[in-house]
Amino acid sequence: MPERSRSKPEWQVRIAKERIDILFGEVARTKDTALQRRYMKLAKKIGMRYNVRLGGRKKLFCRHCFYYFGAGAKRRLRNGKIVIACPGCKHVTRQVYKN
Numbered sequence: 146m147p148e149r150s151r152s153k154p155e156w157q158v159r160i161a162k163e164r165i166d167i168l169f170g171e172v173a174r175t176k177d178t179a180l181q182r183r184y185m186k187l188a189k190k191i192g193m194r195y196n197v198r199l200g201g202r203k204k205l206f207c208r209h210c211f212y213y214f215g216a217g218a219k220r221r222l223r224n225g226k227i228v229i230a231c232p233g234c235k236h237v238t239r240q241v242y243k244n
């Protein structure tokens with residue numbers, strides 16, 4: 146696979162991935178929602194800068210206000226889609242349901 150010219154050096158991407166892993170670990174550990182938001186924003190920022198995909202993990206937080214859904218947010222299934230109403234900003238996220 147050819148490297149895109151704008152991609153960062155491999156070692157930087159590796160460190161970025163590690164930092165994102167650590168941030169998500171911290172988010173899952175803390176109960177402080179303000180702290181969770183900060184970590185989420187940071188993880189997304191790092192991901193964008195170093196072209197690191199958050200993958201399934203980006204579904205764990207609100208795209209709008211970075212509220213961490215965790216296991217607590219209400220999820221409803223509608224027309225084959227998961228509908229999550231963000232408790233933080235009322236923004237509704239729809240995700241395609243996959244097994």
Ligand SMILES: [Zn+2]
Nearest residue numbers: 207210231234
């Ligand atoms: Zn939100």
